[in-house]
Amino acid sequence: MQEVRIQDDTIFLVGELVFSFVPIFQEKTAKLLKHTSPIMLDISGISRIDSAGVAYLEELQISIQSRIKDKRKPSDKSSGIFLLRGINDATRPVIETFSSLKLPPAQIPPSQTFFESIGSSVFDGFNALKDGLVIAADVFFWSLYGIWNRSGQRKGSFVQQGVALGVQALPIVALLSFIIGFILSLQSAVQLRNFGANIFIADLLAVTMVREMGPMLTAIIVAGRSGSAIASEIATMQVTEEIDALKMMAINPVRYVVVPKFHAITIVMPILVAFSILVGEIGGLIIAMGYLDLSLESFVSRTIEIITFKDLVVSMGKSIWFAWVIVVIGSYFGFQVKGGAEGVGKATTASVVASIFAVIMFDAMFSLLYL
C-alpha cells in the first residue's frame, strides 16, 4: 500500500518506492503540495527503493526546495533547506548508487541560429558538390582505364553486372514500354481519326518513343531498380567496413565495385532502350491496326521513313549518358552514407530521387540542344 501523508510540515512516504509505484507517489504528492508547504521529507516508511524511486525523491526535493526559496522573505531566519530523513539500511545503498544530485549538468549540444544554419547548408552543399565531382571523376577515369587494364576488378563481375542490370530488367522494361506505347497511341488515335490523319499515328509514336520515351522511361526504370541496388550495395559495404577492408588490401573500391557496373550498364542500357522502343511500337501498333485500321506494312514503312539516323544516334547517346548518371549518383550516395541501417535506407532513397531528377533534367537539356 503506497501512502503519502503530511504531518507538522513533514511529508511521510510509506510503501515501495519502485518503478511501478512511482507514478502513484507522484500523483499523491502533487495533490498534497497544492495546499501545503512542507520542509521535511521522511522516508523511514519506505521498505524498498530502486533507481526510479531515487530519481523521483531527488526531483521532489528540488521541486519543493525551489518553492521554499520563492516563498522566503528577507526577514526569514530559517535555513529554508528541504531536509530528507529516514534513510535506513534497506534504502541507503540504493540511494548512494543511484543519486544524481552531484552529477554535472548534461551538456546539451548548442543549436544553430538561422544564419548559422543557412551558412552550414551552403557549406554542406559545396562539400557535397565537391565530393560528387570527385567521385564522378574517379568513376570515369577508372572506367576508361579499366577498358585496357582489367586488374583491380573482380573477376566475372562484368558479366554478372550485365545480367543483374540488364537482363533482369527486361521484363519490367517490356511491360512498362508496352503500356506506354499503347496509351500514347490510344490517346492520340482518337484525335487523329477526327481529322482523317490516321497514318500519322506511326510518326507520332516513332518520334516520341525514339527521341524521348524510350531513353527516359528506360532510364527511370533502371534508376529505380538498378540505381537503388547500386547505392544500397555500396552503402551497406561502407557501414560494415567492407570498403575499409578493400582499402586495407590496397584495392581501390571504385575500381573493384563501381567500374564493372559502369562497363556493364554502358553496354546494356542502349540494348534496353532499343528493346523499349520496339515493345512500345508493338503496343502502339495494336491501336493502329485495331482502332485506326492501318495495315502492318503501312505502319512499319511510315515508322522507318520518319526516323532519321540522327534520332537513333541521339537516342542511344542519351541512354548511355543516363546510364552513367545513374551509376555515378548511386555510387556517390553509397560512399557518402552515414550511420547504420537507417543511413543505408536514406542513401538508397536519395539516390533514386536524385537519379530520376537528373535524368529528366538532362533529357530537357538534350531536347533543347537537338531540337
Place this chain on the structure above:
Amino acid sequence: MAATKEKTPVIKVKDLVAKYGDKIILDGITVNILPNEVTVILGGSGCGKTTLLKNILRLYEPFSGNVEFWDEDILGMTEDQYGTVLKKVGMLFQNGALLNSISIYENVSIPLEQHTEISREVIDRIIRVKLNLVKLSHAIYLFPSELSGGMKKRAALARALALDPQILFCDEPSAGLDPLTSAALDELLLDLKNQLNMTIVIVTHELASIHRIADKIIFLDAGKMLFYGTLEDAKKAGIAQIDTFFKVGQF
C-alpha cells in the same frame, strides 16, 4: 546442481536441446542458476555458450526442454506474458546492439518510455544516473557511430540496466575492451550484484574476468555441460577439458 536450502533457483533449465538443422548444438543441458550470484558460462569457441544464452532467453527456439524463470515456464508463455518477465531482465549483446539512428540518451530511454509511466523529468534523471554508472556522462548526446567499441558496450549496458533488472545477461561483455576497461566493467557488475542483489549470467572466455567475478561456472564442451559449480571445485574436478582450458589460458 541441487538448490541450496537457502536459495531458490531463479532460472531453471531442464534437458535443453538445441539443433541447427540436424546438428546438435546443445545436448540436454540441465542447470539451476541461483539468485544474487554471478554465473559464468564458459568453454572454447563453438561450444554453444551464446547458443545456450539465447535459448534460455527465447531468442532462439529450443528443439526440446524446459526453461523456467522464477518457477514459471517461459517457453510456454504468450508474447505478452513473456514481455512481463522481460521487464525484469536485462541483456547486454556482444556488439552492443544499440539503435544507430538515435543518440545514447535516447537508446537508454527506450525501455523507460515503453514500459513505465514515469514523468519525463524522472526518466531524464534515471538515464543520467545509468550513464554515469558506466562512465558515459560526457557522451550522453552522442550517436553510436561516434563512439568507440568499448563505449558502445558501456552504453548498451546502461540500456540493459535501465529498468533495474533482477537478472542481467551479458554476452561476451569484455570482448574488444582493453584490460583496464574490462576490469572496471567487472567491478561494476560486482557492485550491481552486491548492492542491488542482481543475478548475473555472463558468457565469456576471458580468464581474468572469470577469476575476478565468477561465483559459479557452467563449463560447456561440444554442446554438453561438463561442470557446474565454483571455480575452485572446477579446477579440482579433474576434467581434462577444464584443466586444459585454464592451463592454456594462463600467462
